[in-house]
Every structure is written in C-alpha cells, then in structure tokens.
Amino acid sequence: MEHYNMNLNLKVWRQKNSKTKGEFKMYRVENISSEMSFLEMFDVLNERLIEEGDDPIAFDHDCREGICGMCSMYIDGKPHGPWQGNTTCQLHMRAFKDGDTIVVEPWRANSFPVIKDLVVDRTAFDRIIQAGGYISVNTGNAVDGNALPINKNMADASFAAAMCIGCGACVAACKNSSAMLFLSAKVSHLALLPQGEPERKSRVLDMVAQMDKEGFGSCTNTGACEATCPKEISISYIAKLNNEYLCAGLTTE
Amino acid sequence: MTWKQMFTSSVGKKLIMGFTGLFLILFLIVHVSLNAFIWANDGGVMFNQGAHFMGSTVVPRILEIGLFLGIILHIVQGYMLESQNRKARGKVKYAVSYGNKGSKWYSRSMALLGTIILLFLIVHISHFWLPNRSHQGFLLGEEINLYQTMKEVFSNIWVVLVYVLSCISLGYHLAHGFQSAFRTLGVHNKKYNTMLTSIGYCFSIVISLAFALMPISFYLGWIQ
Ligand code: HEM
Numbered sequence: 001m002e003h004y005n006m007n008l009n010l011k012v013w014r015q016k017n018s019k020t021k022g023e024f025k026m027y028r029v030e031n032i033s034s035e036m037s038f039l040e041m042f043d044v045l046n047e048r049l050i051e052e053g054d055d056p057i058a059f060d061h062d063c064r065e066g067i068c069g070m071c072s073m074y075i076d077g078k079p080h081g082p083w084q085g086n087t088t089c090q091l092h093m094r095a096f097k098d099g100d101t102i103v104v105e106p107w108r109a110n111s112f113p114v115i116k117d118l119v120v121d122r123t124a125f126d127r128i129i130q131a132g133g134y135i136s137v138n139t140g141n142a143v144d145g146n147a148l149p150i151n152k153n154m155a156d157a158s159f160a161a162a163m164c165i166g167c168g169a170c171v172a173a174c175k176n177s178s179a180m181l182f183l184s185a186k187v188s189h190l191a192l193l194p195q196g197e198p199e200r201k202s203r204v205l206d207m208v209a210q211m212d213k214e215g216f217g218s219c220t221n222t223g224a225c226e227a228t229c230p231k232e233i234s235i236s237y238i239a240k241l242n243n244e245y246l247c248a249g250l251t252t253e
Numbered sequence: 254m255t256w257k258q259m260f261t262s263s264v265g266k267k268l269i270m271g272f273t274g275l276f277l278i279l280f281l282i283v284h285v286s287l288n289a290f291i292w293a294n295d296g297g298v299m300f301n302q303g304a305h306f307m308g309s310t311v312v313p314r315i316l317e318i319g320l321f322l323g324i325i326l327h328i329v330q331g332y333m334l335e336s337q338n339r340k341a342r343g344k345v346k347y348a349v350s351y352g353n354k355g356s357k358w359y360s361r362s363m364a365l366l367g368t369i370i371l372l373f374l375i376v377h378i379s380h381f382w383l384p385n386r387s388h389q390g391f392l393l394g395e396e397i398n399l400y401q402t403m404k405e406v407f408s409n410i411w412v413v414l415v416y417v418l419s420c421i422s423l424g425y426h427l428a429h430g431f432q433s434a435f436r437t438l439g440v441h442n443k444k445y446n447t448m449l450t451s452i453g454y455c456f457s458i459v460i461s462l463a464f465a466l467m468p469i470s471f472y473l474g475w476i477q
C-alpha cells in the first residue's frame with residue numbers, strides 16, 4: 001500500500017486519577033505517517049504536549065509487539081481499534097484516513113478503575129490467576145520432555161487458550177463487564193493438559209469465586225468478547241469453563 | 254463446595270437460567286402442541302378435550318406447580334443477573350458503543366425481551382388460566398369452555414396485536430436463549446454448538462409463528 005501522511009483529530013479521555021471525574025479533550029495531530037503504529041502516534045502527540053508544558057496522556061504499553069497485553073485502548077467503539085485479532089500496539093495508522101476523528105477511551109468496567117487517562121487498574125486479573133491459574137510441580141530432576149503422552153488435538157486446543165495475553169479487551173467489550181473469556185482461556189489451557197489434572201477441580205471453583213469477588217459480571221453468551229479478542233480466543237472455551245464448573249461442583253465435597 | 258455455593262456464583266446463577274430456560278422450552282412444546290388442536294376446526298371439541306385433560310387430571314396439575322416454580326425462578330434469577338451485570342458495567346458509559354459490530358441486539362436485550370414476555374404472561378394468565386381455575390375453585394372442579402373464551406378474547410384487534418408482539422419477543426428471546434442455554438450447561442463441542450444454533454433459530458421461528466397464528470386464526474375467522 002501507498003505510504004501517506006495524514007492530519008487527524010483525536011478525542012481522548014483525560015482523567016487525573018481514580019477520584020476525579022474525567023472528560024474528553026480534543027487534540028489535533030499533523031503529519032502522521034501511515035506506517036506509524038497507533039502508540040507511536042500517541043508518542044508524537046505526547047512529545048508535543050511535554051514541549052508545550054502540558055501533561056502528557058497516560059497510556060499503558062510494554063512490548064509493543066502484541067504479546068504482553070498492556071496496551072488497553074478503546075478506539076472508535078472497539079477495544080484495540082478497528083482491525084480484527086489485533087492489539088492497539090499493532091494497529092497501524094494506515095487503518096485511518098486524512099481528516100478522521102478518532103475517539104479513544106479507557107476500558108470501562110467497575111473492576112478496572114481508571115488510574116489516569118487511558119490507564120486502568122487490571123490487577124483483578126492477577127488475583128484471579130493467583131487463585132488457581134497454576135500447576136504444582138515438585139522440584140527435583142527435570143522430567144523428560146516427552147515422558148507424558150499428550151493428544152495432539154488437546155495440546156493444540158490448550159495452546160490456543162494459552163494465547164490469551166490477559167489484556168482485558170473481553171471485559172471492555174462485554175455489556176456485563178464479564179471476565180469469562182479470560183477466565184475460560186486460563187482454566188481451559190490447564191484443564192486440557194495432564195499437568196493440570198491434580199488441581200483441575202479446585203482451580204475452576206477457586207478462580208470463579210475470585211472473579212465474583214472482583215465484581216465482574218456474568219456471561220450472557222453475546223459473543224462481543226470473541227469478536228474483539230486480539231488473540232481470537234473462541235467463545236466455546238466459555239462453554240468449556242461452564243462444563244468444568246458443573247463437573248467440579250457436582251463431584252467435590 | 255456446598256449446593257448453595259455452587260448455584261449462587263455467577264456461573265451457578267447462569268446454570269439455573271439455563272436449566273429453567275430449557276424447562277420452559279419443553280413447556281412451550283407441550284403448550285403449542287395442545288393448542289394446535291384449535292386447527293382441527295371442529296368447534297373446539299378436540300381442543301376442549303385436551304384442555305380438560307390438562308386442567309382436570311391430577312398429574313398435569315401437579316406439573317403445573319413445577320411450571321410456576323420454574324418460571325418464577327427464571328424471572329427472579331434473570332432480574333438478579335441483569336442488575337448485577339449492570340452494576341459491574343460501572344457508571345461511565347462509552348461515548349462510542351461497540352453495539353451491533355460485536356454482538357446481536359437481541360442477545361444484549363434478553364432482560365428487555367423477558368420483561369415483555371412477563372407483562373404478556375400477566376395479561377395471558379388473566380385471560381384464560383385465572384378465570385378457568387377460579388371457576389374450578391382452584392381444585393379439579395368444572396371448567397369453563399376455553400375454546401369459547403378464546404373466540405371472545407381474540408375478537409379484539411388490540412388483544413391480537415399484543416399477542417403477536419409478545420410472540421415476536423418470545424421468538425427473539427429464544428433465538429438467543431436456545432443455543433445460549435446449551436453453552437451455559439457446558440456443551441462446548443463446536444460441532445454441536447453449530448447444530449444447536451441452527452435448531453434454535455428454526456425452533457424460535459416455528460414456536461413464535463405457531464403461537465402468533467392462533468389469535469390471528471380466530472380474528473380472521475379461519476376457524477369457527
Ligand atoms: C416461556 C418463557 C421463557 C422461555 C422459554 C425462556 C427461555 C430462556 C432461555 C433458554 C434462556 C437462556 C439461558 C442461558 O443463556 O443459559 C433465557 C435467558 C434469559 N431469560 Fe428467559 N425465557 C422465558 C421467559 C422469561 C421471562 C418472563 C423473563 C423475565 C424477566 C426472562 C428473562 C431472561 C433473562 C434476563 C435471560 C438472560 C440471562 C443471561 O444470560 O444473563 N425470560 N430464557
């Protein structure tokens with residue numbers, strides 16, 4: 001595709017901290033290259049704001065290569081912007097045209113309070129993982145890599161679930177702010193492998209309990225999560241989670 | 254894990270929605286089949302026999318109690334979920350909503366569609382069930398001529414319109430609910446989910462069309 005430059009209007013959510021009320025502010029950015037990433041466009045804007053003595057716009061980012069799950073931006077009505085199966089950091093400016101107005105908002109969910117501007121507190125996800133998203137392995141000699149036979153289809157399905165980068169876009173997209181796509185990916189990833197077997201039942205029960213404690217909503221199977229997930233985690237993992245929950249609930253003391 | 258813990262978590266509450274939803278679907282199949290007797294067009298002989306069996310024998314009347322419990326559970330749990338989900342969403346709304354780009358409108362409107370069904374149920378029960386049961390002294394007494402009652406009730410165009418509108422709401426509620434219930438109960442094999450989604454669409458259309466055609470048939474005089 002042809003390389004081009006563009007001028008854009010940005011409507012960005014600004015909020016000092018979790019206590020204050022936020023509001024939208026308009027910014028004009030000029031000469032943005034179509035080959036820049038969305039975050040680089042924000043870097044350009046922030047440098048200008050700093051030079052002008054303004055407060056730069058706070059946003060989360062880390063790897064900038066689509067694997068860490070930090071870059072939480074709700075762009076023009078969709079988490080991570082218009083492209084499918086893509087993170088904000090991997091969204092390039094060629095997705096937009098000269099003269100566009102782009103609305104950028106933080107994730108909106110009670111369990112993800114805004115810390116500043118576009119940065120939200122997603123430690124609720126960490127606590128859900130801590131509640132059961134692990135396996136116990138006794139230390140000692142390393143086991144031979146192929147000692148445990150694993151069905152190829154199961155390994156693939158587990159890997160597809162393990163793709164989840166914990167970005168929270170599923171929560172941001174869901175009308176219930178439900179964390180079920182995230183949770184189902186984390187539970188299925190381990191439930192599908194023999195290594196996950198010992199804690200299989202307690203894992204799903206404990207993680208669901210923690211999710212509820214964090215105040216996320218429940219799942220109505222609308223599919224907004226699947227449609228927005230940058231790693232294209234399938235909604236059928238949620239049904240898998242329900243299955244795990246039902247079996248564990250029926251068979252534990 | 255106790256039963257209480259199991260069915261009061263967010264996933265557990267949905268299990269109750271799924272179970273009661275499927276139970277209500279079974280009821281709808283029985284209800285639509287028996288009501289279809291009106292199309293025998295025999296002046297209501299066959300229909301009234303069916304109605305008499307449902308209203309004046311012990312087993313259906315005991316099942317009726319189960320039906321009421323199921324419906325109440327479904328409604329109460331539905332509203333509880335809806336209010337919890339709204340709270341989880343937080344106060345500040347998105348300026349630009351994801352809307353139909355990410356999901357179907359009726360999947361996001363289950364509580365609204367359910368509310369229309371609930372309002373309809375109140376109207377519907379006071380049209381037929383209540384007059385009949387009170388005539389019976391709420392036991393197994395003499396019934397009224399329900400076919401005749403239907404004829405009278407469905408001679409009013411507004412009543413017919415309310416019934417048709419409610420059938421459309423039911424159709425959309427089920428278009429999402431049918432397949433959703435199976436997912437909620439843990440059917441995760443894509444092969445089955447695809448099949449259940451198609452069956453769900455067909456079921457919703459057939460059920461709502463069949464129910465809607467009943468008042469229409471009376472109003473337009475297709476049956477006497
Ligand atoms: C004959 C009537 C009805 C039938 C057959 C029916 C059936 C269903 C089914 C199958 C589901 C899907 C359950 C799931 O996703 O696990 C559902 C969901 C739901 N129903 Fe009904 N329903 C009926 C009446 C009502 C009424 C009267 C209400 C009242 C308010 C209601 C409210 C809801 C709500 C809010 C949900 C969505 C729950 C969620 O996923 O968050 N339904 N229904």
Ligand code: SF4
Nearest residue numbers: 164165167168170229
């Ligand atoms: S399931 Fe997808 S959208 Fe949700 S946290 Fe994981 S990667 Fe992000």
Ligand code: FES
Nearest residue numbers: 064068069071089
């Ligand atoms: S910054 Fe790491 S995924 Fe976007």
